[in-house]
Amino acid sequence: MSVLEINNVYVRYGRDTDINAVHNVSLRLDSGECIGIIGESGSGKTTLAMSIMGLLENCAQVSGSICFEGTELITLSEQERDSYRWKRIAVAFQNSLDVLNPVISIGDQIGECLIRHLEMEKKEARAKTENLIRMVGLDSSLTAAYPHQLSGGMRQRILIAMALSCDPDVLIVDEPTTSLDSVSKQEMVQLLLDLQREKGFAMLVISHELPVIAAMTSRILVMYTGNMVEQGGTKDILHDPRHPYTRGLIYSSPSIHPYRDMWGIPGEIQITHEQQCPFYSRCNQRIEECLREHPVLEGVGEQRQVACLRGGIVTLLAGSGIEKAYHTKNRRVKACLDCNIEIKAGEVVALIGESGSGKTTLAGILSGIMDADSGEVYFEGRKVTGNSETAKPEGIQIVFQDPISATNEHLTVREIVQEPLDIIKIGERAERLQAVRTALGQVQLPYDDVFLRRRGHTLSGGQRQRVAIARALVMNPKLMIADEISSMLDPSNAANLLRLLKGLQNIRGFSMLYITHDIFLARKIADKVYVMRQGRIIEQGAASRVFDHPQEEYTRLLLRSATV
Structure with missing residues (x-):
């Protein structure tokens, strides 16, 4: 059963531009499912997540459809939208030091979510906060600690505790393992998988770390400059990428190819006109037609789609x-x-x-x-x-x-x-x-x-x-x-x-x-x-x-x- 459906979503910042930060993105997230979104920095991953949460800047224009269990979120008032945040859809942000308030204790920050969204009394919120901190594998005594007193991995666990404080149906985790050491990364992945198994929420994982995506997700959506360029099963995409950009991402991952010298995708991300392929300037199989037409996702096999005018990587x-x-x-x-x-x-x-x-x-x-x-x-x-x-x-x-x-x-x-x-x-x-x-x-x-x-x-x-x-x-x-x-x-x-x-x-x-x-x-x-x-x-x-x-x-x- 679908819990979240996104159809033909566009996000544009400002009224005087024709450039989309998110361009015609669609996805379906089923109950209990975990989908990964991958792409370089600037590919639109976080913008898409913020559009789902309704947390974009005022200048952002969002069009298309974002439905949660049949309810269209885009057309809701701010007050109506707020009733879905944290209680039904929650997000664990990246950059924990920027997200957590440095002068408020950890316990008070988690408690604030409970008091505001679940209307708990302070005493009840304090007890719930201690349970949440223990749930993410930390000692409940940390309720009195401040963000700067915790390690990066501990702060990331606190953000997850905050996101799950209201028992949401959908959890969005944005770069959950960024800046963590290898042991902490493994612990974070296992924690999220255990919590999902225990609570049954659906999860959208945004990450540029492919081993994390491989360990957690069943399907992958690949984004480039706000565009969907490929989607399919996680194992299928990681073992047999069909889009040149997806292949470049995978070949740039040292953990997937540990013996090979690393070479990133040549060139820089360029914002292009809508009538051409967004990957044109960096593609090694481009043809003249790619300058005249914007590719859309098309089926290239069972449960596989790729946006390429040549049908994907050619022989x-x-x-x-x-x-x-x-x-x-x-x-x-x-x-x-x-x-x-x-x-x-x-x-x-x-x-x-x-x-x-x-x-x-x-x-x-x-x-x-x-x-x-x-x-x-x-x-x-x-x-x-x-x-x-x-x-x-x-x-x-x-x-x-x-x-x-x-x-x-x-x-x-x-x-x-x-x-x-x-x-x-x-x-x-x-x-x-x-x-x-x-x-x-x-x-x-x-x-x-x-x-x-x-x-x-x-x-x-x-x-x-x-x-x-x-x-x-x-x-x-x-x-x-x-x-x-x-x-x-x-x-x-x-x-x-x-x-x-x-x-x-x-x-x-x-x-x-x-x-x-x-x-x-x-x-x-x-x-x-x-x-x-x-x-x-x-x-x-x-x-x-x-x-x-x-x-x-x-x-x-x-x-x-x-x-x-």
């Missing part, structure tokens, strides 16, 4: 049934056997295997520089044939293992990097030169005239590999294939190069197929992993699952060998 490259054999004088060597691989927009995929497992052959076929005996490869829905995707901008570029043999050592740095632009005749001469300088700067190499005139044979191995990456970058690829690019470098240069490449991928948004035999390097950057052995892909899946819970003995062997 950039898909290879199926790929087979390749090499014929020598005495035998036939099968390099690829029925290989299937998928790379999504903005994704880093690691292809792992020992030398001779077929990784480089598969990469050549995926890029189109090598023909398969059978099977098909599609890039953005187009069949890859020959150099159809490598010889054009925004296609596929491959950076090879050996930078010395991959580039002409007698060419200058400028000629090496600019060559792809010269071949396909993109831009004027000055534009091509500027593209070369920009790419060299992005790979942290000099781009002055002196360096541009240097010959390839005068560069170090690390410099040559960075020049090779710059050569790929001038084509602004949507997919970069990096084939053992750090295997010929010393550990320091290898680490710097990998971090540089991941940083470029994060900022520029291209997808990457990272081919390596080094599991530790793959673990640092990969979102998804394919394990290859003797021409076959024997295991695949999310990087966290493959590395932490490998299913194949060969994968476990690679992990054990990597520690030797």
Whole structure:
């Protein structure tokens, strides 16, 4: 049974603006249910909570429908609305030091709620206050204490005691674990779950801490600049996000991906016009249509909705049934056997295997520089044939293992990097030169005239590999294939190069197929992993699952060998 229904709610601050702090948000909260709301700071989470409570500033304009057990709250008078606050719907605010009055004792502050909303006598309110403080796991003697005398975790418990003082049907908790240590966070989560189980209230949890959301909620609503961009079951969203923004939030959580280097979502939140996608400026799969239309939530599976004009995260490259054999004088060597691989927009995929497992052959076929005996490869829905995707901008570029043999050592740095632009005749001469300088700067190499005139044979191995990456970058690829690019470098240069490449991928948004035999390097950057052995892909899946819970003995062997 629904206890709270929100339909098409808009919140706007001031009459002279066309920007909504909350834009067309709808949700349904059933009795006893716990829903999580996640999003970056400024995404509208707290504004939505305050609109439910009717506690927004006077300048705020709220439209739409907020119904509590069939009663429309938005149209109620302030006096009528006040009869619902705390008694039917309550909120435990964040920033306890700002919420609690520093010159009034804890007992008097809780007692004030009871006297005002339940019309209790002081003696009765005092006894109830002591019970409430014990209910949240604190000693009743703290009734005489002042906020500054309590720890952050204790103050947060007091706010929960205040919120539950009138036995509400709905509890909104806003960032309940912010600024708490890890032990206090676990205790706070368990306290809220125990109280909900005991009292049966519905709960709306607002948090940017995904482990808290995972532990407490059954469904998630994802918000971005006041917009709903995705909603669905908690496990479904955390394990298989469908919106690029949701994926970015999840990949930014160190507790969900403890081994991987953390990279936040590139760019800053920008307030956009209603007729375009709000995530456009930060999205790695944006198209021109996204500037002209504001996406709405649409079903993408059972109990899943996403607001994306492309239907969610798209598949950039898909290879199926790929087979390749090499014929020598005495035998036939099968390099690829029925290989299937998928790379999504903005994704880093690691292809792992020992030398001779077929990784480089598969990469050549995926890029189109090598023909398969059978099977098909599609890039953005187009069949890859020959150099159809490598010889054009925004296609596929491959950076090879050996930078010395991959580039002409007698060419200058400028000629090496600019060559792809010269071949396909993109831009004027000055534009091509500027593209070369920009790419060299992005790979942290000099781009002055002196360096541009240097010959390839005068560069170090690390410099040559960075020049090779710059050569790929001038084509602004949507997919970069990096084939053992750090295997010929010393550990320091290898680490710097990998971090540089991941940083470029994060900022520029291209997808990457990272081919390596080094599991530790793959673990640092990969979102998804394919394990290859003797021409076959024997295991695949999310990087966290493959590395932490490998299913194949060969994968476990690679992990054990990597520690030797």
